[in-house]
Amino acid sequence: MKKKKWRHLGLILFSAFLIAGLAACGGGEGSNGSGDDGGLKDKYTVATDTGFVPFEFKKNGEYTGFDIELIRAIADEVGFEIDLAPTNFDGIIPGLQTGKFDIAIAGIGITEERAKKIDYSDPYYKSGLRIGVPKDNTSIKSLEDLEGKTIATRLGSTSAAFIKENIEGATANEYQQMSQVYLAVENGSADAVLYDAPNVAYYIKTEGSDKLKMVGELYKAENYGIAISKGQDELVKAINDALATLKENGTYAEIYKEWFGEAPPKE
Numbered sequence: 001m002k003k004k005k006w007r008h009l010g011l012i013l014f015s016a017f018l019i020a021g022l023a024a025c026g027g028g029e030g031s032n033g034s035g036d037d038g039g040l041k042d043k044y045t046v047a048t049d050t051g052f053v054p055f056e057f058k059k060n061g062e063y064t065g066f067d068i069e070l071i072r073a074i075a076d077e078v079g080f081e082i083d084l085a086p087t088n089f090d091g092i093i094p095g096l097q098t099g100k101f102d103i104a105i106a107g108i109g110i111t112e113e114r115a116k117k118i119d120y121s122d123p124y125y126k127s128g129l130r131i132g133v134p135k136d137n138t139s140i141k142s143l144e145d146l147e148g149k150t151i152a153t154r155l156g157s158t159s160a161a162f163i164k165e166n167i168e169g170a171t172a173n174e175y176q177q178m179s180q181v182y183l184a185v186e187n188g189s190a191d192a193v194l195y196d197a198p199n200v201a202y203y204i205k206t207e208g209s210d211k212l213k214m215v216g217e218l219y220k221a222e223n224y225g226i227a228i229s230k231g232q233d234e235l236v237k238a239i240n241d242a243l244a245t246l247k248e249n250g251t252y253a254e255i256y257k258e259w260f261g262e263a264p265p266k267e
Helices: 002-034 066-080 089-098 158-166 180-186 197-203 235-246 251-261
Strands: 044-050 056-059 062-064 081-086 125-134 150-154 171-175 192-198 212-224
Touching: 044 066, 044 089, 056 066, 062 066, 066 081, 066 235, 066 251, 125 158, 125 180, 125 197, 150 158, 150 180, 158 171, 158 192, 158 212, 171 180, 180 192, 180 197, 180 212, 192 197, 197 212, 235 251
Parallel strands: 044 081, 150 171, 150 192
Antiparallel strands: 056 062, 125 192, 125 212
16 A cells, blocks of 8 residues: 555656646747747847838848838847848738737838837837929929829828828828839829928939929928837837937947938937
8 A cells, every 4th residue: 555655646746847847848938039928039020111212122132221220230239130021011000910020110100090009119210291293393382282182192101191181172192102102293193292201302312303392391290110019018128228229329320321411310
């Protein structure tokens, strides 16, 4: 009887030890980069829209631009790798909601409506909307002159919502690619473009220099933020800390000056 009793006790102790060992192994997987324990992962999928010059675009087969260089610097600072996932702008927020993407950087304006669906980093760029019209146009000089006009803009952008909500009688023609937006104004199928100021300014300074001009003021000033799928508080904090460090050590200013030709405005 005693042998059976001790044998039974031994089996119980062995089982308990085995369960504890398996639990310890499970905890180790979460801490080495799986992210199951709520910690940071070794790699994140980063959505971007490569048609938003000079923030993100493809040049000589490589992805580059202000946003691309900034997210790479942030990733280096935090210590994770990135897997760039180019997509159309209107697919970015849904992709973050479904978990297809972890992070997105694509000149994404910070809005209350979007903040219900995704999380944001601290602002990293102050923007606004600008109007572009054909060079020979003399009738459109301000936002008020766009009333009743056909305005080209980007599908799913804050500028599209702004047109619908603020410009009486205007028709917002939305396109997936910015090249289509500018072409619509140049070929006369739209009266003007209304979109993010840095993109409009860059296009008119480069490819569109002999076709379009900017008119009016900077409208609806807004901040860009790095978008992050909900429930990743530690990642949000890590990105914010890295962004603050890059601003303090001068790296942010170097990247800004490389793409915009001037020092960033003082905060």
